Amino acid sequence: xxxxxxxxxxxxxxxxxxxxxxxxxxxxxxxxxxxxxxxxxxxxxxxxxxxxxxxxxxxxxxxxxxxxxxxxxxxxxxxxxxxxxxxxxxxxxxxxxxxxxxxxxxxxxxxxxxxxxxxxxxxxxxxxxxxxxxxxxxxxxxxxxxxxxxxxxxxxxxxxxxxxxxxxxxxxxxxxxxxxxxxxxxxxxxxxxxxxxxxxxxxxxxxxxxxxxxxxxxxxxxxxxxxxxxxxxxxxxxxxxxxxxxxxxxxxxxxxxxxxxxxxxxxxxxxxxxxxxxxxxxxxxxxxxxxxxxxxxxxxxxxxxxxxxxxxxxxxxxxxxxxxxxxxxxxxxxxxxxxxxxxxxxxxxxxxxxxxxxxxxxxxxxxxxxxxxxxxxxxxxxxxxxxxxxxxxxxxxxxxxxxxxxxxxxxxxxxxxxxxxxxxxxxxxxxxxxxxxxxxxxxxxxxxxxxxxxxxxxxxxxxxxxxx
Amino acid sequence: xxxxxxxxxxxxxxxxxxxxxxxxxxxxxxxxxxxxxxxxxxxxxxxxxxxxxxxxxxxxxxxxxxxxxxxxxxxxxxxxxxxxxxxxxxxxxxxxxxxxxxxxxxxxxxxxxxxxxxxxxxxxxxxxxxxxxxxxxxxxxxxxxxxxxxxxxxxxxxxxxxxxxxxxxxxxxxxxxxxxxxxxxxxxxxxxxxxxxxxxxxxxxxxxxxxxxxxxxxxxxxxxxxxxxxxxxxxxxxxxxxxxxxxxxxxxxxxxxxxxxxxxxxxxxxxxxxxxxxxxxxxxxxxxxx
Numbered sequence: 001x002x003x004x005x006x007x008x009x010x011x012x013x014x015x016x017x018x019x020x021x022x023x024x025x026x027x028x029x030x031x032x033x034x035x036x037x038x039x040x041x042x043x044x045x046x047x048x049x050x051x052x053x054x055x056x057x058x059x060x061x062x063x064x065x066x067x068x069x070x071x072x073x074x075x076x077x078x079x080x081x082x083x084x085x086x087x088x089x090x091x092x093x094x095x096x097x098x099x100x101x102x103x104x105x106x107x108x109x110x111x112x113x114x115x116x117x118x119x120x121x122x123x124x125x126x127x128x129x130x131x132x133x134x135x136x137x138x139x140x141x142x143x144x145x146x147x148x149x150x151x152x153x154x155x156x157x158x159x160x161x162x163x164x165x166x167x168x169x170x171x172x173x174x175x176x177x178x179x180x181x182x183x184x185x186x187x188x189x190x191x192x193x194x195x196x197x198x199x200x201x202x203x204x205x206x207x208x209x210x211x212x213x214x215x216x217x218x219x220x221x222x223x224x225x226x227x228x229x230x231x232x233x234x235x236x237x238x239x240x241x242x243x244x245x246x247x248x249x250x251x252x253x254x255x256x257x258x259x260x261x262x263x264x265x266x267x268x269x270x271x272x273x274x275x276x277x278x279x280x281x282x283x284x285x286x287x288x289x290x291x292x293x294x295x296x297x298x299x300x301x302x303x304x305x306x307x308x309x310x311x312x313x314x315x316x317x318x319x320x321x322x323x324x325x326x327x328x329x330x331x332x333x334x335x336x337x338x339x340x341x342x343x344x345x346x347x348x349x350x351x352x353x354x355x356x357x358x359x360x361x362x363x364x365x366x367x368x369x370x371x372x373x374x375x376x377x378x379x380x381x382x383x384x385x386x387x388x389x390x391x392x393x394x395x396x397x398x399x400x401x402x403x404x405x406x407x408x409x410x411x412x413x414x415x416x417x418x419x420x421x422x423x424x425x426x427x428x429x430x431x432x433x434x435x436x437x438x439x440x441x442x443x444x445x446x447x448x449x450x451x452x453x454x455x456x457x458x459x460x461x462x463x464x465x466x467x468x
Numbered sequence: 469x470x471x472x473x474x475x476x477x478x479x480x481x482x483x484x485x486x487x488x489x490x491x492x493x494x495x496x497x498x499x500x501x502x503x504x505x506x507x508x509x510x511x512x513x514x515x516x517x518x519x520x521x522x523x524x525x526x527x528x529x530x531x532x533x534x535x536x537x538x539x540x541x542x543x544x545x546x547x548x549x550x551x552x553x554x555x556x557x558x559x560x561x562x563x564x565x566x567x568x569x570x571x572x573x574x575x576x577x578x579x580x581x582x583x584x585x586x587x588x589x590x591x592x593x594x595x596x597x598x599x600x601x602x603x604x605x606x607x608x609x610x611x612x613x614x615x616x617x618x619x620x621x622x623x624x625x626x627x628x629x630x631x632x633x634x635x636x637x638x639x640x641x642x643x644x645x646x647x648x649x650x651x652x653x654x655x656x657x658x659x660x661x662x663x664x665x666x667x668x669x670x671x672x673x674x675x676x677x678x679x680x681x682x683x684x685x686x687x688x689x690x691x692x693x694x695x696x697x698x699x700x701x702x703x704x705x706x707x708x709x710x711x712x713x714x715x716x717x718x719x720x721x722x723x724x725x726x727x728x729x730x731x732x733x734x735x736x737x738x739x740x741x742x743x744x745x746x747x748x749x750x751x752x753x754x755x756x757x758x
Contacts, residue, residue: 146703147549150556150619157560157623162567169571173661188660189581196572196631197587199565202609203602203628204594210605267493270486279744280497284504286740287733288689290711294729295507298523310522312506344503349751356752401596408691412712424692427600431696436604443600454596461592465585 215440229441261350282348289408302326357391511726537727554706561626573638617701641675678750
């Protein structure tokens with residue numbers, strides 16, 4: 001499937017998806033919502049349940065393979081579903097009189113009734129609910145049909161997805177009802193893991209493989225060109241600048257945030273208004289990098305000298321008798337200006353984690369050292385720092401990864417101009433030029449840079465697990 | 469009584485004697501807050517004022533503040549729509565991964581099966597895989613399935629991207645719950661489902677709360693994923709993408725930018741301030757253990 005999708009890919013990204021959100025949502029929700037309505041029925045009909053689920057999975061797969069639109073894919077799915085339902089209804093209709101005669105209502109409702117309810121709920125109620133809710137919300141949003149329908153979809157998704165998941169688990173538990181205990185124990189974990197593994201595979205594992213593969217193909221994805229995309233990456237001045245800047249980010253950003261966080265955490269640890277001070281430094285974590293870029297633009301503004309400096313930093317420089325600097329454009333300096341913005345956001349993160357590390361150090365240890373005549377610096381250097389080493393390692397690796405992936409700030413502040421380009425931004429550039437081969441190669445370079453950190457993380461994790 | 473006054477006196481003395489420390493902290497705090505304050509002040513000023521005078525002059529009489537920037541951004545630049553788009557994107561993209569992860573996290577924490585550790589090590593590895601690795605194949609997948617540019621595509625993508633961390637955090641948290649509780653439940657004949665819904669899930673509420681805040685902030689503030697998967701579908705753009713395009717298109721017209729940035733910041737900062745405790749505990753559970 002991957003092969004043809006890559007091959008038939010049109011070079012034009014400007015193509016708009018030609019279908020309304022609502023129908024997609026309805027189709028998907030109806031498809032998965034149905035088993036929930038009918039789940040109790042499978043208590044006694046494990047085989048039918050399995051057939052049902054497998055059929056739906058196959059149909060969904062077929063839809064992807066044949067690349068049909070959701071609308072058209074919708075019809076055959078429902079035709080088969082209705083046939084399935086009808087057959088089961090006929091087979092099971094005999095159970096109704098028995099259930100009616102029975103006094104004990106804890107016995108599960110017979111299949112036909114439940115099925116009917118489930119089918120009604122999904123086939124009729126759900127689209128109706130979606131349309132009705134959409135209409136009501138549209139009027140609420142001042143006749144904005146698009147937003148109204150979408151908010152409706154959101155509400156149904158919010159209720160639907162957890163319900164479907166719970167339904168899925170319940171369904172699976174009932175489907176394995178008549179298995180022996182041993183087999184139940186063998187099968188159950190995989191059934192519980194399946195949704196998450198499916199997501200991980202579809203959205204992380206399979207794309208990673210696809211990207212590595214794609215990086216060896218040309219722009220259209222049709223012919224294998226070996227390492228040409230990598231040759232381009234390591235030979236064009238633009239990407240080499242990006243690479244150099246990322247090294248700068250790796251060193252300077254990591255140093256700034258980790259050392260800054262350590263200093264701030266140590267200082268704040270000694271005062272009573274610690275939590276207030278920490279909040280102030282921590283709050284930028286909640287601000288998006290785009291907003292942070294806007295905020296910092298007013299620190300960095302540079303006006304052509306005769307006019308007064310409206311940027312905070314330049315105003316201070318001028319007040320002290322210096323020459324104003326154009327921070328965003330000044331070659332060499334502008335990278336540091338961008339890194340400072342990122343550090344302003346992330347020092348809070350380092351501070352919180354290091355602060356918790358400091359709190360976990362035994363106070364008596366430090367007191368004892370002080371009594372023995374150690375200076376504050378010695379206490380910090382000989383006691384705190386060694387005990388903080390594991391925490392520092394965690395913080396440092398996190399910052400390294402962030403420095404490698406940095407994108408938003410550069411995108412918003414300079415768009416990579418004035419020699420501030422970074423790898424992640426170069427990937428976006430190639431992606432938006434439809435240079436999918438080159439974009440993939442850039443992504444692979446990024447992954448390769450991250451792999452040592454990944455290996456370190458896994459080793460640390462293994463060690464932690466041994467202690468557990 | 470005397471000891472209390474003594475203590476108060478001594479603490480006053482230490483505060484006085486430690487003034488350099490307090491001074492340094494005060495400087496740090498001022499450095500941290502000045503950029504935001506400056507922009508906030510500017511967002512209430514007129515275009516000419518922003519252009520020709522620094523924000524600090526705004527407090528010189530006569531005081532002239534205006535809401536014009538906010539009104540303009542909300543009505544004419546389509547920020548109002550993109551605010552709703554951000555909500556539409558963020559809420560399902562927060563709930564779905566948590567729902568998906570909680571079952572799997574329980575399985576990882578309390579069920580025994582072959583390859584359990586290997587699988588979880590893969591999850592730990594996936595934690596740091598750069599999202600860039602997924603963009604090209606996912607974009608093709610979404611285009612072929614007719615989902616390109618739709619909210620559903622972004623929800624699904626964020627679910628996939630958020631899952632490793634969600635699994636990691638929840639599995640560690642659920643794994644640290646007392647095993648005796650689950651053992652005695654099993655002895656009393658409780659099924660795995662009962663143990664999950666009645667014990668594991670309610671006991672994991674703190675972890676789920678911090679995870680929810682995390683994912684919310686991450687999706688709300690995300691620029692890259694929205695940029696890639698919503699791409700040319702402009703009506704669906706969330707605030708971050710809108711804001712970034714304003715930065716590029718307006719250039720000189722910064723007075724709108726300031727207001728737009730503050731509208732974008734308002735919700736996450738509020739969420740953050742009120743739920744900071746959960747956020748910090750989530751950070752610690754996620755980072756220190758890894």
